[in-house]
Amino acid sequence: MFVMFRTLQHLLSFIAICILLPLHTSCVDYRELGTFNVDVPAFSTLVRPTVEPLSADSDEVYDLLLSAFNPQPGVVDHVWGVHDIGRTINEPDKIQLTLISDDFVWPNEVSLVPETVFAESGVVCVCSGRFPPKNNGSVALIPGWPGNVGEPVLISGASQRQLWSYTRAAQWVDMNGDNLLDAVVARFSFVLIPPNPPSFQGELVWFEQPQSGGLQTPDWSPHVVIQGPEFLSLPVRLTIAGAGEKLAILCPEYFGGKLRVVWTEDPGDIWTDTTLIRTATIEEDGERYFDLQVTDVNKDGKDDLLVVTSSETNGTVRVYEIPDDFRTGTWERHTIASGFSVPGNMTQGKGTPGMAIPLRFASDLKKPTILISGDDDRHAYLLVPSSDDPADWSYDKRPLLSSTGIVGGISSADIDGDGSIEAIIPAYGEDKVHVFRFTDETDGSVTKPTGPAGQVGLAGALWVASSIKTCLCVCVCFCMFVVSIT
Numbered sequence: 366m367f368v369m370f371r372t373l374q375h376l377l378s379f380i381a382i383c384i385l386l387p388l389h390t391s392c393v394d395y396r397e398l399g400t401f402n403v404d405v406p407a408f409s410t411l412v413r414p415t416v417e418p419l420s421a422d423s424d425e426v427y428d429l430l431l432s433a434f435n436p437q438p439g440v441v442d443h444v445w446g447v448h449d450i451g452r453t454i455n456e457p458d459k460i461q462l463t464l465i466s467d468d469f470v471w472p473n474e475v476s477l478v479p480e481t482v483f484a485e486s487g488v489v490c491v492c493s494g495r496f497p498p499k500n501n502g503s504v505a506l507i508p509g510w511p512g513n514v515g516e517p518v519l520i521s522g523a524s525q526r527q528l529w530s531y532t533r534a535a536q537w538v539d540m541n542g543d544n545l546l547d548a549v550v551a552r553f554s555f556v557l558i559p560p561n562p563p564s565f566q567g568e569l570v571w572f573e574q575p576q577s578g579g580l581q582t583p584d585w586s587p588h589v590v591i592q593g594p595e596f597l598s599l600p601v602r603l604t605i606a607g608a609g610e611k612l613a614i615l616c617p618e619y620f621g622g623k624l625r626v627v628w629t630e631d632p633g634d635i636w637t638d639t640t641l642i643r644t645a646t647i648e649e650d651g652e653r654y655f656d657l658q659v660t661d662v663n664k665d666g667k668d669d670l671l672v673v674t675s676s677e678t679n680g681t682v683r684v685y686e687i688p689d690d691f692r693t694g695t696w697e698r699h700t701i702a703s704g705f706s707v708p709g710n711m712t713q714g715k716g717t718p719g720m721a722i723p724l725r726f727a728s729d730l731k732k733p734t735i736l737i738s739g740d741d742d743r744h745a746y747l748l749v750p751s752s753d754d755p756a757d758w759s760y761d762k763r764p765l766l767s768s769t770g771i772v773g774g775i776s777s778a779d780i781d782g783d784g785s786i787e788a789i790i791p792a793y794g795e796d797k798v799h800v801f802r803f804t805d806e807t808d809g810s811v812t813k814p815t816g817p818a819g820q821v822g823l824a825g826a827l828w829v830a831s832s833i834k835t836c837l838c839v840c841v842c843f844c845m846f847v848v849s850i851t
């Protein structure tokens with residue numbers, strides 16, 4: 366270890382030279398700000414009541430929402446919040462958690478309902494449930510955050526024989542054209558009928574907001590759209606060349622092993638007539654589709670799908686280019702990272718990687734570096750683009766964090782409005798949440814004074830813990846140099 370450390374010190378001057386070379390393309394500087402303690406932290410979300418860019422003189426703040434679950438029966442699970450996390454972000458060990466609820470079994474993604482839904486800010490939405498005996502899940506609304514939060518109202522339908530679990534956040538779309546936003550979500554059911562092996566059911570469903578008092582009314586009417594997606598569904602308005610925009614819902618299937626898009630033939634995007642619902646298959650290769658978002662990955666001005674397939678042996682991160690007409694076109698695939706595998710020999714039922722999020726700086730001039738949660742492989746990674754050429758889909762996979770257990774649902778934002786990006790990385794197996802800061806060196810953004818030692822990872826074979834601030838610099842000469850010394 367010490368030998369490697371010295372080698373690294375010698376390398377540093379070399380890295381600095383690389384920054385000045387015209388060959389250099391992407392350069393992201395990062396350091397770990399610290400950690401704070403939470404038992405079994407799972408999904409993190411950074412939220413803010415409005416969507417305008419945060420400026421230094423704005424009084425808008427970011428809040429952190431966090432779920433924590435333990436699969437063991439009888440153990441109480443928690444939903445936590447941190448109001449104005451920017452105040453303590455430079456000293457993460459000073460971060461104080463506020464309990465939002467301990468009423469849920471296996472809480473998953475926690476989100477803030479957009480103010481437009483109920484003309485009220487501070488409504489927290491909790492999705493919950495997974496495996497027996499914690500499989501009686503729900504979509505619940507809790508008003509009053511931050512402050513004295515109210516009792517949860519369970520909108521996800523009356524209690525029924527089949528128990529459903531809800532994983533990723535509900536999305537708010539008016540599905541029936543009554544000007545009230547409805548909750549669109551994927552749900553999952555664990556079907557156990559001995560002596561058959563357990564099987565899994567997933568479906569895309571929307572809960573219809575009642576005509577009045579939605580926030581006080583439980584058991585909204587459920588409407589099932591299609592069978593398939595278990596954990597995540599993503600409504601998005603996509604442009605069709607020459608024909609305006611249309612609402613599409615992207616549906617990744619984990620157990621179903623495919624990725625589809627669903628829409629309605631209704632010209633006003635009203636989903637009540639189920640005979641008008643159509644689907645198209647984007648990919649059907651049996652991989653476990655786990656995470657997805659719509660974002661311009663290669664910076665050519667057009668949105669793409671950033672997709673994760675989870676696996677015991679060969680998880681991938683992929684980009685699909687959205688065709689001119691999503692209903693009929695071909696989605697061109699680029700696999701930007703692969704070979705993620707679960708370490709050890711107890712890999713059954715596990716998978717890697719988890720979530721992928723682009724780190725977008727305010728200037729947004731370059732292809733974003735992508736932050737990856739390794740999930741069951743106990744790491745977090747960066748995918749650094751090899752160049753800013755939109756036609757170049759090559760990335761370098763760099764370890765960012767090595768943990769002792771599962772790495773959970775990551776989130777990032779410029780929490781303190783200074784141009785650098787802060788990332789929240791829950792380390793489920795460590796009972797800790799790691800906080801990192803990323804700075805775009807060519808962006809001129811300021812790095813505020815920070816707390817003590819961080820971790821710096823450089824290429825696969827070099828792994829050091831030190832307080833040295835270094836630069837992840839992709840340049841041909843540097844990579845070749847590292848390869849040659851390792």
Ligand SMILES: *[C@@H]1O[C@H](CO)[C@@H](O)[C@H](O)[C@H]1NC(C)=O
Nearest residue numbers: 501502503519524525526528
């Ligand atoms: C599931 O939870 C709901 C809401 O708390 C409850 O009404 C229902 O009885 C539960 N069902 C089972 C089978 O436990």
Ligand SMILES: *[C@@H]1O[C@H](CO)[C@@H](O)[C@H](O)[C@H]1NC(C)=O
Nearest residue numbers: 678679680681700702703704
């Ligand atoms: C892993 O997946 C990638 C991309 O699909 C593929 O190119 C590669 O051959 C796979 N590796 C193994 C060991 O199967």
Ligand SMILES: *[C@@H]1O[C@H](CO)[C@@H](O)[C@H](O)[C@H]1NC(C)=O
Nearest residue numbers: 707708709710711712713715
């Ligand atoms: C799994 O790995 C452990 C520790 O390396 C070893 O003791 C055990 O024999 C392995 N089990 C199998 C089934 O390979």
Ligand SMILES: [Ca+2]
Nearest residue numbers: 539540541545
């Ligand atoms: Ca509606």
Ligand SMILES: [Ca+2]
Nearest residue numbers: 661663665667
């Ligand atoms: Ca693009």
Ligand SMILES: [Ca+2]
Nearest residue numbers: 779781783785
């Ligand atoms: Ca910042």
